[in-house]
Amino acid sequence: MKNNLKKVVITGGAGFIGSNLIRKLIEKDIEKILVIDDLSTGNIDNISEFKDNNLIEFVESRVEDCQNLNSLIEGYDFCFHLAAGVGVQYIMENVSKALLTNIEGTHKIIESCKVNGIPLLLTSTSEVYGVSDDPIWTEESKSLIGPPTKLRWSYAASKLIDEFLALSEFNDGKLNPIIVRLFNIIGNNQLSKFGMVVPKFIEAALENKPLIIHGDGTQTRSFTWVGDVVNYFYLLAEKQLYGEIFNIGQTEEISIKNLAEMIIKETDSKSEIIFKTHKEVYGERFEDPMRRTPSIKKIVDATDYSPTMTIPEMIKEIIDYKKLNS
Numbered sequence: 155m156k157n158n159l160k161k162v163v164i165t166g167g168a169g170f171i172g173s174n175l176i177r178k179l180i181e182k183d184i185e186k187i188l189v190i191d192d193l194s195t196g197n198i199d200n201i202s203e204f205k206d207n208n209l210i211e212f213v214e215s216r217v218e219d220c221q222n223l224n225s226l227i228e229g230y231d232f233c234f235h236l237a238a239g240v241g242v243q244y245i246m247e248n249v250s251k252a253l254l255t256n257i258e259g260t261h262k263i264i265e266s267c268k269v270n271g272i273p274l275l276l277t278s279t280s281e282v283y284g285v286s287d288d289p290i291w292t293e294e295s296k297s298l299i300g301p302p303t304k305l306r307w308s309y310a311a312s313k314l315i316d317e318f319l320a321l322s323e324f325n326d327g328k329l330n331p332i333i334v335r336l337f338n339i340i341g342n343n344q345l346s347k348f349g350m351v352v353p354k355f356i357e358a359a360l361e362n363k364p365l366i367i368h369g370d371g372t373q374t375r376s377f378t379w380v381g382d383v384v385n386y387f388y389l390l391a392e393k394q395l396y397g398e399i400f401n402i403g404q405t406e407e408i409s410i411k412n413l414a415e416m417i418i419k420e421t422d423s424k425s426e427i428i429f430k431t432h433k434e435v436y437g438e439r440f441e442d443p444m445r446r447t448p449s450i451k452k453i454v455d456a457t458d459y460s461p462t463m464t465i466p467e468m469i470k471e472i473i474d475y476k477k478l479n480s
């Protein structure tokens with residue numbers, strides 16, 4: 155198959171997943187990477203290690219504010235669109251700003267990709283399933299989000315709109331999109347300050363500070379290693395699987411309480427566990443799904459690749475990384 159990935163655009167490339175994607179692409183036969191990032195939740199240090207090799211052009215701007223977006227991305231082969239307001243805490247504190255980025259920014263990059271005939275990978279989220287009662291969520295499962303008075307669902311709603319925008323253009327033959335729904339991705343470069351549970355717990359444990367669980371801790375999550383995720387991105391783009399939605403996640407689940415205990419044990423920490431209700435932390439306008447487990451049959455069949463790491467392995471790797479880099 156023709157390698158269609160010589161020159162790529164990454165919006166949000168200075169963020170957690172974006173910087174890991176750059177590392178992956180550099181291992182491949184890449185000629186140029188254009189990163190567009192406003193550094194709102196990203197960090198220039200995430201990409202500075204790659205800047206010397208002249209493969210990367212960095213534009214510090216919000217996607218929606220790029221005046222010359224059409225000409226900026228002209229001649230590129232593929233666009234990975236990762237820029238978004240991300241993280242429950244960030245969303246709850248910046249509802250309007252995050253909504254605008256997720257809708258206006260995505261609309262703008264879609265239009266520019268259309269004009270330039272560039273295929274696009276859009277990063278959506280498991281949040282779009284809401285509190286669906288289906289035991290396992292396939293790409294065809296019905297969404298159960300809302301009500302809008304619970305503001306956390308604004309993130310899911312905006313990402314669903316992104317999916318509709320991309321797929322409607324695909325139906326009209328004007329865009330080649332691939333949509334991925336990501337389920338709790340973890341790994342190196344993920345920040346704790348926007349409410350991501352694993353880096354938050356690990357940093358607290360390493361400092362012997364309390365690990366604060368929201369709710370009673372029986373809610374379960376599955377976690378997926380970022381290296382596997384960016385490998386999926388590459389494979390999907392290379393295989394040109396346009397017009398499709400893919401879950402990316404793992405089926406192994408862990409309760410948040412067991413996760414906290416595992417991290418305390420693994421770091422040999424003296425931290426205690428404290429429980430706070432969601433109301434105490436976020437007020438009335440919040441609700442949380444009790445579990446979130448994907449079916450990953452579709453992506454495993456399409457790419458012939460399965461996630462490689464167990465939860466204890468991922469936790470150990472992040473602890474080692476944080477110890478080295480703190």
Ligand SMILES: NC(=O)c1ccc[n+]([C@@H]2O[C@H](COP(=O)([O-])OP(=O)(O)OC[C@H]3O[C@@H](n4cnc5c(N)ncnc54)[C@H](O)[C@@H]3O)[C@@H](O)[C@H]2O)c1
Nearest residue numbers: 166169170171191192193194195196216217237238336339
């Ligand atoms: N990490 C996860 O578990 C997860 C789960 C579901 C979906 N996602 C999606 O994956 C993508 C990447 O997330 P991440 O975890 O790497 O988060 P991140 O916050 O580390 O990355 C987002 C990047 O986008 C940049 N950005 C934000 N708004 C921008 C704008 N308007 N213009 C340009 N740049 C902007 C930020 O500065 C940051 O570098 C996002 O679209 C997110 O919704 C992530």
